[in-house]
Structures are given as C-alpha cells and as structure tokens.
Amino acid sequence: DSIGGHTATGGRRRRVLFFPLPYQGHINPMFQLAGLLHARGFAVTVFHTHFNAPDKSRHPAYDFVPVPVSDCLPEGSSDVFQVTVEHILAVNRACEALFRERLAALLSEDQAARDDVACLVADAHLLTLLDVARGLGVPTLVLRTGSSACLRMFAAFPMLCDKGYQPAQESQLEAPVRELPPYRIRDFPSTTSAYHGVISEVISHIVTAVTTSSGLILNTMDALESGELASLRRDLGVPVFDIGPLHKLSPAASSSLLLQDRGYLEWLDAQAPASVLYVSFGSLASMSAAELVETAWGIANSGHPFLWVLRPGLVRGTSPSEAEAPPLPDGFDDATRWRGVVVSWAPQEEVLAHPAVGMFWTHCGWNSTLESVCAGVPIMARPCFGDQMGNARYVEHVWRTGLTLDGELVRGKVEVAVAALMGPGEPGAGLRRRAQELRSSVAECMAKDGSSCTNVDKLVDHLLTL
Ligand code: UDX
Numbered sequence: 001d002s003i004g005g006h007t008a009t010g011g012r013r014r015r016v017l018f019f020p021l022p023y024q025g026h027i028n029p030m031f032q033l034a035g036l037l038h039a040r041g042f043a044v045t046v047f048h049t050h051f052n053a054p055d056k057s058r059h060p061a062y063d064f065v066p067v068p069v070s071d072c073l074p075e076g077s078s079d080v081f082q083v084t085v086e087h088i089l090a091v092n093r094a095c096e097a098l099f100r101e102r103l104a105a106l107l108s109e110d111q112a113a114r115d116d117v118a119c120l121v122a123d124a125h126l127l128t129l130l131d132v133a134r135g136l137g138v139p140t141l142v143l144r145t146g147s148s149a150c151l152r153m154f155a156a157f158p159m160l161c162d163k164g165y166q167p168a169q170e171s172q173l174e175a176p177v178r179e180l181p182p183y184r185i186r187d188f189p190s191t192t193s194a195y196h197g198v199i200s201e202v203i204s205h206i207v208t209a210v211t212t213s214s215g216l217i218l219n220t221m222d223a224l225e226s227g228e229l230a231s232l233r234r235d236l237g238v239p240v241f242d243i244g245p246l247h248k249l250s251p252a253a254s255s256s257l258l259l260q261d262r263g264y265l266e267w268l269d270a271q272a273p274a275s276v277l278y279v280s281f282g283s284l285a286s287m288s289a290a291e292l293v294e295t296a297w298g299i300a301n302s303g304h305p306f307l308w309v310l311r312p313g314l315v316r317g318t319s320p321s322e323a324e325a326p327p328l329p330d331g332f333d334d335a336t337r338w339r340g341v342v343v344s345w346a347p348q349e350e351v352l353a354h355p356a357v358g359m360f361w362t363h364c365g366w367n368s369t370l371e372s373v374c375a376g377v378p379i380m381a382r383p384c385f386g387d388q389m390g391n392a393r394y395v396e397h398v399w400r401t402g403l404t405l406d407g408e409l410v411r412g413k414v415e416v417a418v419a420a421l422m423g424p425g426e427p428g429a430g431l432r433r434r435a436q437e438l439r440s441s442v443a444e445c446m447a448k449d450g451s452s453c454t455n456v457d458k459l460v461d462h463l464l465t466l
Helices: 026-040 080-107 111-116 127-135 148-155 157-162 196-211 223-234 267-271 289-302 332-336 346-354 366-373 390-395 411-422 428-446 450-465
Strands: 015-019 043-049 062-066 117-123 140-146 217-218 241-242 276-280 306-309 340-345 357-362 378-381 402-404
Touching: 015 026, 015 080, 015 267, 026 043, 026 117, 026 140, 026 450, 043 080, 062 080, 080 111, 080 117, 080 127, 080 196, 111 117, 111 127, 117 127, 117 450, 127 140, 127 196, 140 196, 140 340, 148 196, 148 223, 148 267, 148 390, 157 196, 217 223, 223 241, 223 428, 223 450, 241 450, 276 289, 276 346, 289 306, 289 411, 346 366, 357 366, 357 411, 366 390, 366 428, 378 390, 378 411, 390 402, 402 411, 402 428, 411 428, 428 450
Parallel strands: 015 043, 015 117, 043 062, 117 140, 140 217, 217 241, 276 306, 276 357, 306 340, 357 378, 378 402
Antiparallel strands: none
8 A cells, every 4th residue: 555644634644636637648647646646645536527437446545536527528520639629628617516516525524634635636637627626725736748848838829829830821830930949830739720719728728727736747757858847947937846757657557448458468479579560549549541541551561560559439430439440451461460460459558668569650649659768669650639749749859769750641651661660770770779768868767866756755745735
C-alpha cells in the first residue's frame, strides 16, 4: 500500500481529489499521477464522468465519485477534432452543477473530511470544474497532459492571432513562426479550420485554468524540454512541476479503457532484435477507408515483421463501439502470413519496451511520443490533429529521433520511409543512435537526484502547504 502517509487532523491521511478528462490519453497520465501520490502517502478520490468511466476494480485503494451526467459525444460531424473540442466544452457545462453538489457533500461529511482534502488536481481542460472547487474553498492544481512546448504555444495564442498566424491561410502553412521556433504555421492545432473560434475558446480555457491554479503539473522532463520549461516558469506565474515520464515513475495499475490483447507477446519474443514495425494511432485519430488500404499495403510491402493496432473506429464513419475492427484489404492476410499480427488494442508500453521492436509508426499523441522516447524507439510520425503536429515537429527537428510522413498517404511513401528508418545506413542509424541517447538522458531525470524525482518531492511538499 502506501509508504508513510501525510496526516491531517486526527492522524488521518491527506487526500488528493482527481478529475481526469474522460479520454484515454488524459486518463492514463492522471491515474499515473494518482498512483505516484498514493505511493507517497496521500489518499485518493477520483471524480469521473459516465462516459469512459474508469474500471474501479483495478484501483481498490481509491475512492470513486461518479458525476453521471448526460455527456455523450455530440453527433453530426465526422471531424474527430471538432467533435472532441466541442465535447470538452460540453463536459465542462454538463458536470458543473452535479460536481458542485458531490464535492460539497464530500466536504460537509464532517470537519475532518474537509481538513483531509489537500487539493483537487484536474485536467487543464476542465476550467469550469476547477472554478467550482475553488468556489468551495478547495485549492486546485492542474495536470496538463501534453508537452511544455504545446502549452507555451497555447499561452502565445492571442499573440499569434494578433500577428496573423491564426487562423492561417492555406498558402502560409509552411511559413516558420519566428516567435516560437521550431514551429511552422502548419504545426498549430487549428490551421485554416472553420472552427477556429471553438479551438481558441478551448485554448484560452486551458491557459486560464493553469494561471489561476496553485500549480501546474506536466508529464515531461528537463531532458526533453529544458528551454520550454524555463520559459513556462518565467511566464506563467505559478509553480511548475515537471515530473515525467509518469508511466515510468508511477506504480499505477493500467487504466486502459479497452482490453489490451496480450496474446501475441510470445510472437514478439520470437522476433529478431529491432526488427518489428509497431503501428498504432492512439485512441482517437482516424483515417479514410482508402488510407487504411494504403496503410495496410505500405506495412505489407515494407517486408518487415509488424504489429499493427487496428482499433475499432479507426476508419472514419465506423463506430468505436463496434466489436469488429475495420476489415483488411483482400489479399493482405495471404501476403503477410506469419510475418505480422493485427490486434485491436495492445499493451503499448510493454510492446515499445520489447527488444524486438525497431520503430514506431505513430500519430504522435503526447503519451505515445513519451513512451517511444523512454524505450529508445525511433518514430515515423503521421500526426492527425491537435498537439500531434507540434509533437511530430519536435521529434523530427529537435530531438531528431524520427521522420514525418507528410502529404497524401500512399503505400510507396510508407515503404520508402520504413526502409529509411529501419535500414542499416543513414538516416536510420543516426535516428537509432539519437533515440538511445535521448532515452539515457530521460533515465537521468528519473534517477534519485534527477529533475523529475526532485520535482516529485517538491510537489509533495507543495501539496502539504496548501
Ligand atoms: C489524445 C490526443 O490525441 C493526443 O494528441 C494528446 O496528446 C493526448 O490525448 P491519444 O490520441 O489517445 O490521446 O494518444 P496518446 O497521447 O498517444 O495516448 C494513447 C494512450 O493509449 C497511450 O498511453 C498508449 O500507451 C495507450 N495505448 C495505445 C494502448 O494502451 N494500447 C494501444 O494499442 C494503443
């Protein structure tokens, strides 16, 4: 169970309340943070929506408080980014009243219960709920699950709009953003989209959530983003705790919403070192049916053994709740028999850490990017939306541990890029070397006196002063 224990009145443990945004890429780091603080002696209460509710049985030591509002995904658009940002605003609105009621009930159990509560840690997307907590006298901290560079860009968003970078013109997408290197205009979340307004609103809520909190927790580390962290510390006016990589530092049980297929791990054991192409686009990214066909043949024609996560709902227009994964093109099975495995969801951290895996074709969600960095696995980036383009830009141009697959998705380009990454010469050799170097630098941050471990101590001290 927990080590030590930070006590409140009557010798009871201090309690941290958590409210994750109900998406896989946000739930994972929030539960990892909860696991880390629980191991440091705090009691844990998790507030959660009905949509994507966590599996309580995996976390028997935590208390759970459901906020079961009508919070289904909006219908009527096939644009996953638009649906997601609108849903985030809807979750805030829908949960406000009931969260206030549930939190007030928890605080009014008795004076000791109120004294026990150190703070609420909520996702940076949940400004309304952070305001509710502060209104009830509960201090708040924010977990921002993306990179420091991304948050820095969000903080600069009004300036970028004033200077005409946003909303962007189609003809300007390749232009560098002088104020925020190494970004180009196309690396920003909204580019030319018609829903610039709603994205600006979400970004402004995130920045307000951070700057009105008693502290910012980031799943990143000095070895990756020292300059970006320094500028956040200078500009935000709140204490910043970079304590990543959370998936390595936390003893948390898996918070996967989908069943992770472990059946092929033996197959992976039988593959040669660094020979396998691992392909996964996270929990939200989508592609057209035609792109799925090109992806399949690109993988098949690469000639490498592969492990491909073909998530239900990956193809636009199909439902994520369908039990069946999208169908593979005719002839794919015969062409790749014995050479590859297709699964609907994988234990990704374990897969990336497996010595047989030689590269990762990813959408560059921040968790996937971090998991790849920690495993020293070079990346083929195919970002889709949100922060993913910016993450891919850092992979290719700052850490130089991967290549981006730009433009139309066609099988020939996939084959060429896989050969470049996996081949014995350059650029593959250099990418592999730098991926290993970066992995070592990140490991130093996780060592006992490394930046992330020291910051966990500082975070614990900070929570006890609130
Ligand atoms: C979303 C956004 O898309 C992303 O850009 C943002 O940074 C976080 O929120 P998602 O698209 O799901 O997240 O990507 P990612 O951040 O990579 O998170 C996916 C998580 O699911 C990872 O922790 C990964 O380990 C896990 N996963 C993925 C599995 O457990 N199994 C799989 O098969 C694939």
